[in-house]
Amino acid sequence: MNFKKSLTLAVAAIALTASLGTAQAAGKRDSFRIAWTIYAGWIPWDYVKTSGIMDKWADKYDIDVEIVQINDYIESINQYTTGQFDGVVATSMDALSIPAASGVDTTALIVGDYSNGNDGIVSKDAKSVAELEGETINLVQLSVSHYLLARALEQNGLAEPDVNLVNTSDADIVAAFQGNTVRTVVTWNPLLSTVAETPGSHEIFDSSQIPGHIKDLTLVNTETLKVNPALGKALVGAWYEMMADLGADTAKGREVRAYLGEASGTDREGYEAQLDGMKMFYTPGAAIEFISSDQAYEAMDSVRQFSFEKGLLGEGAASADFVGIEFPGDRILGDESNLNLRFDTTYMQMAADDAL
Structure with missing residues (x-):
């Protein structure tokens, strides 16, 4: 979609x-x-x-x-x-x-x-939001995932121009992350739990850090x-x-x-x-x-x-x-x-x- x-x-x-x-x-x-x-x-x-x-x-x-x-x-x-x-x-x-x-x-x-951890950012490379600068991030644009990312960047002194966004359907995001090309994704459960289980990945931010949003x-x-x-x-x-x-x-x-x-x-x-x-x-x-x-x-x-x-x-x-x-x-x-x-x-x- x-x-x-x-x-x-x-x-x-x-x-x-x-x-x-x-x-x-x-x-x-x-x-x-x-x-x-x-x-x-x-x-x-x-x-x-x-x-x-x-x-x-x-x-x-x-x-x-x-x-x-x-x-x-x-x-x-x-x-x-x-x-x-x-x-x-x-x-x-x-x-x-x-x-x-x-x-x-x-x-x-x-x-x-309200989401209190069911939405999050998972990366194979970055171990913190601050390390996302210059990274390519796959997500469903203009969704709550996009909103979550915007707030995460803001809280860590970054903004959207500091990263590259790729619009990716929720139906495709798990398979994309499990491949070699996609390095960072923003998604929601149950997809979030699945991508977080990918070997070498790190969940670096979740919705519990913006409670009530x-x-x-x-x-x-x-x-x-x-x-x-x-x-x-x-x-x-x-x-x-x-x-x-x-x-x-x-x-x-x-x-x-x-x-x-x-x-x-x-x-x-x-x-x-x-x-x-x-x-x-x-x-x-x-x-x-x-x-x-x-x-x-x-x-x-x-x-x-x-x-x-x-x-x-x-x-x-x-x-x-x-x-x-x-x-x-x-x-x-x-x-x-x-x-x-x-x-x-x-x-x-x-x-x-x-x-x-």
């Missing part, structure tokens, strides 16, 4: 059809569709579906919620943005640069986790949520029922993690290793505390600055302030008149208060 091309097309073309998606979103409804793609922080939606937890909570509110797996991550966000889905899973950077930048008012209904979210269309609060209640209720088991050191918890490991192409131990590379918010209270913090606010400010610098906010963006981003406590980054990304804790607070 050409990530740069996908994002460019998304911001340019999707903006033309965003109004159609908004029109579809409006109105009281009883049937909804949520898209997800495979990643350790999002694959729990598969268990929510197959276990019957989603049906249980949907029935409680007299609605139907279809949880749909999409194999192409960017395409799933594109489809959400054009109104084919009512919600989607995405990182905070992609939530900003695709639906929000395209004019689709989007709410981060669930803040599931790569957030994993469940997004819903803001207008849909406003008119249909039952959707928010059912999704959040189902998610935290599942999370209570996922994070438990019990037979049930191990059963859930084994299921998700197999669904991810590994096993329970493999999936648990991926969870170790994430700061999981197993309770709504933990998620609320994080997203209400200065840490989350400042991290998102960094993400939006990077997104603007790379042209990910679209041709109409004169500055990083183009898209307004709302946080709990009425804190806003960017244009208040163009609020299109909202970290709304209303429904997570209901879950914390046992009010769903």
Whole structure:
């Protein structure tokens, strides 16, 4: 997949059809569709579906919620943005640069986790980030890997012009690194674990050194949520029922993690290793505390600055302030008149208060 091309097309073309998606979103409804793609922080939606937890909570509110797996991550966000889905899973950077930048008012209904080691830089030559100067680095450009590299360079007195970037598909990056030509890569798990096992390689930086910057979210269309609060209640209720088991050191918890490991192409131990590379918010209270913090606010400010610098906010963006981003406590980054990304804790607070 050409990530740069996908994002460019998304911001340019999707903006033309965003109004159609908004029109579809409006109105009281009883049937909804949520898209997800495979990643350790999002694959729990598969268990929510197959276990019957989603049906249980949907029935409680007299609605139907279809949880749909999409194999192409960017395409799933594109489809959400054009109104084919009512919600989607995405990182905070992609939530900003695709639906929000395209004019689709989007709410981060669930803040599931942030990467805390699941994204990293691995090199056969450099033993520190400082030693990357002049090196060629393979990565999916304009992805969270690119963002991670930018922050790593910045923290070590370097900048992008000090290195040479080669855009490489995530489908090709492991094989490329296992050959002789590619010397340094930036990627995410489970690919990260695989490349780090290559003899003679060194993992020299990971996302635990920029905590809170790569957030994993469940997004819903803001207008849909406003008119249909039952959707928010059912999704959040189902998610935290599942999370209570996922994070438990019990037979049930191990059963859930084994299921998700197999669904991810590994096993329970493999999936648990991926969870170790994430700061999981197993309770709504933990998620609320994080997203209400200065840490989350400042991290998102960094993400939006990077997104603007790379042209990910679209041709109409004169500055990083183009898209307004709302946080709990009425804190806003960017244009208040163009609020299109909202970290709304209303429904997570209901879950914390046992009010769903």
